[in-house]
Amino acid sequence: MFYHSTRNACEAVDSARAVLEGLAPDGGLYMPEALPAFDWRKCLEGSSQEMATMILSALLPDIPDMKALVSKAYTGKFQTEDLTPTVKVGDFTVLELFRGPTSAFKDVALSMLPQLLTAARDVCGQEREIMILTATSGDTGKAALAGFRDVPGVKITVFYPDGGVSAVQRAQMVTQEGNNVKVCAVRGNFDDAQTGVKNIFAACKGQTPKYSLSSANSINIGRLAPQVMYYFKAYRDLLDRNEIKLGDQVNYSVPTGNFGDILAGYLAKLLGLPVGMLICASNANNVLTDFIRTGTYDKRRPLLKTTSPSMDILVSSNLERLLYLMSGCDTELVAGLMTDLNTNGVYTVPENMKAAIDKEFWAGCCGDEATAATIGKVWREQGYLMDTHTAAGWAAAEEYVRHTGDDRAMVVLSTASPYKFPSAVLEAIGGDLSGDEFAQMERLEAITGVPTPANLSGLRGKTELHPGVIDKDKMLEFVLSL
Numbered sequence: 001m002f003y004h005s006t007r008n009a010c011e012a013v014d015s016a017r018a019v020l021e022g023l024a025p026d027g028g029l030y031m032p033e034a035l036p037a038f039d040w041r042k043c044l045e046g047s048s049q050e051m052a053t054m055i056l057s058a059l060l061p062d063i064p065d066m067k068a069l070v071s072k073a074y075t076g077k078f079q080t081e082d083l084t085p086t087v088k089v090g091d092f093t094v095l096e097l098f099r100g101p102t103s104a105f106k107d108v109a110l111s112m113l114p115q116l117l118t119a120a121r122d123v124c125g126q127e128r129e130i131m132i133l134t135a136t137s138g139d140t141g142k143a144a145l146a147g148f149r150d151v152p153g154v155k156i157t158v159f160y161p162d163g164g165v166s167a168v169q170r171a172q173m174v175t176q177e178g179n180n181v182k183v184c185a186v187r188g189n190f191d192d193a194q195t196g197v198k199n200i201f202a203a204c205k206g207q208t209p210k211y212s213l214s215s216a217n218s219i220n221i222g223r224l225a226p227q228v229m230y231y232f233k234a235y236r237d238l239l240d241r242n243e244i245k246l247g248d249q250v251n252y253s254v255p256t257g258n259f260g261d262i263l264a265g266y267l268a269k270l271l272g273l274p275v276g277m278l279i280c281a282s283n284a285n286n287v288l289t290d291f292i293r294t295g296t297y298d299k300r301r302p303l304l305k306t307t308s309p310s311m312d313i314l315v316s317s318n319l320e321r322l323l324y325l326m327s328g329c330d331t332e333l334v335a336g337l338m339t340d341l342n343t344n345g346v347y348t349v350p351e352n353m354k355a356a357i358d359k360e361f362w363a364g365c366c367g368d369e370a371t372a373a374t375i376g377k378v379w380r381e382q383g384y385l386m387d388t389h390t391a392a393g394w395a396a397a398e399e400y401v402r403h404t405g406d407d408r409a410m411v412v413l414s415t416a417s418p419y420k421f422p423s424a425v426l427e428a429i430g431g432d433l434s435g436d437e438f439a440q441m442e443r444l445e446a447i448t449g450v451p452t453p454a455n456l457s458g459l460r461g462k463t464e465l466h467p468g469v470i471d472k473d474k475m476l477e478f479v480l481s482l
C-alpha cells in the first residue's frame with residue numbers, strides 16, 4: 001500500500017516513509033492511495049490495544065511488530081486499561097479521550113507516535129537523530145513531551161507563546177522531566193511561535209548539522225492513524241450495553257480544530273465501521289461551520305480568544321485530507337483550492353463535492369456563553385462534569401438532533417479533562433473564581449466530588465526546569481545550540 005501527497009499523485013512512498021517525513025515535499029499531506037480491505041467486525045471483538053494493532057497494521061503496513069509497539073505505547077500509561085472509556089450521560093454517550101498521562105485527548109495519538117516514528121526510522125535505514133519541533137497553543141506541547149520523553153534517538157523542543165497558555169498548561173510544560181526535552185517560551189502569540197517553527201524547517205530544509213527535523217503535529221499520518229481506534233471502541237461499548245445491534249449506524253459529535261480527530265472518524269467509516277453522521281463542533285471561531293454549511297472556506301476573519309482555546313483556529317490543516325477524499329482523490333483540484341487559500345484566503349468547492357460532504361458531515365458552533373450554559377446544564381441535570389471543548393461537542397449534538405430528529409445513537413467525544421480549564425468550568429457551574437488555577441482546581445473538586453487527575457494536582461510546587469523566554473527571531477539559534 002502506497003501513500004502520496006493530497007496535491008500530487010505521481011510520487012508514491014511507503015507508509016514508513018510517510019510517517020518519517022510527516023509532510024509531503026510539495027506541502028501536501030500524505031494519504032493512502034486506496035484503503036485496504038478490513039474486517040471491521042473482527043476488529044470490534046478485540047480489546048482497545050487489539051483494535052489499535054489491527055487498524056494501525058492495516059493503515060501502516062510497512063511498520064513491523066505493531067502489537068509490540070502498541071503495547072509499549074499504552075500499557076500502564078492510561079487511567080483505565082481500555083484507554084478510552086465511555087459513559088452514558090442522558091441521551092448521549094460520552095467517549096472520554098482524556099484518561100491519558102496529560103489529561104488531553106492528544107495523548108491517544110502522541111503516546112503512539114514516538115513508537116511509530118522510531119520504527120519508521122529503522123525501516124527507512126535513517127541513522128541520524130530526530131529532533132521534534134513543536135509550537136503549541138497549550139495541549140499538544142505537553143502531550144508530545146510526555147510521549148517523546150526519554151525515547152532513544154529522538155529529542156524534542158517545544159515552543160509556547162509567553163503568557164499565551166493557561167497557568168496549568170504552562171506548569172505542565174516547564175516542569176517536564178526527561179533527558180531529551182527542551183521547552184522555551186517565545187515573546188509573541190501562538191502564530192509567531194508556529195511561524196517561527198515553520199521558518200526553521202524552511203531555513204534548515206528539514207536538517208540541522210546534528211538532527212533531521214520532524215513534527216508532532218496532526219499533519220503526520222502517524223498521528224492521525226492511532227485516533228481511528230476509539231471510534232471502534234465506542235461502537236463496541238454501545239453493542240455491549242445493548243444500545244445498538246451490530247450494523248446499526250452511530251453518529252459522532254467531535255470538538256474540532258485541525259480536523260484531525262473527526263477525519264479519523266471518517267477513516268473508521270471508510271474501514272467499514274457503521275458511522276452515521278459526523279458532527280463537526282466549533283466554538284466562536286466557526287470557519288469550519290461556515291464551510292460545511294456553504295461550501296466556502298474563508299479564513300479572512302479575526303481569530304477570537306475563547307474558553308476552548310484548542311479549537312481557536314483559522315486554518316484547519318487536515319481539512320485538506322477531506323477535500324482529497326471528497327473530490328474522488330482529485331489532487332489537481334485540491335492543489336488549486338490550497339493555492340486559492342494561500343493567495344486569496346478563501347476557496348469554494350464544486351457543487352458535487354459540497355453534496356458529498358453534506359451526506360457525511362454536519363456542523364454546529366457555540367460561543368463562550370452557550371458553552372458555559374451547556375456545562376452548567378449537564379452538570380445540574382445529569383451530574384456529569386465536562387470541559388469547554390466537550391461542551392461545544394455536546395451543544396452541536398443537541399442542535400443536530402433538534403434540527404434533524406435523527407434518533408440514531410449519539411457519541412460525544414470528550415477531548416479534555418475539566419481540570420485542564422478549571423476557571424471556565426468553575427464559572428460555568430457557578431463557583432467562586434478567587435485564587436489561582438490550582439486553588440480553583442481544589443474548589444472544583446470540593447464542589448463536584450470529581451477527582452482531579454493526579455498529573456494535574458501534582459504540578460503544584462514542582463520545580464520549574466525550563467523557565468526560559470526568548471525573542472521569536474532567536475528560535476533558530478536556540479535549536480541549533482542543542
Ligand SMILES: *Cc1c(COP(=O)(O)O)cnc(C)c1O
Pocket residue numbers: 104105106139140218255256257258259260261262310311389415416
Ligand atoms: C486538539 C484539541 C481539539 C481539536 O482536535 P483536532 O484534531 O485538531 O480537530 C479539541 N479539543 C481539545 C481539548 C484539543 O486539545
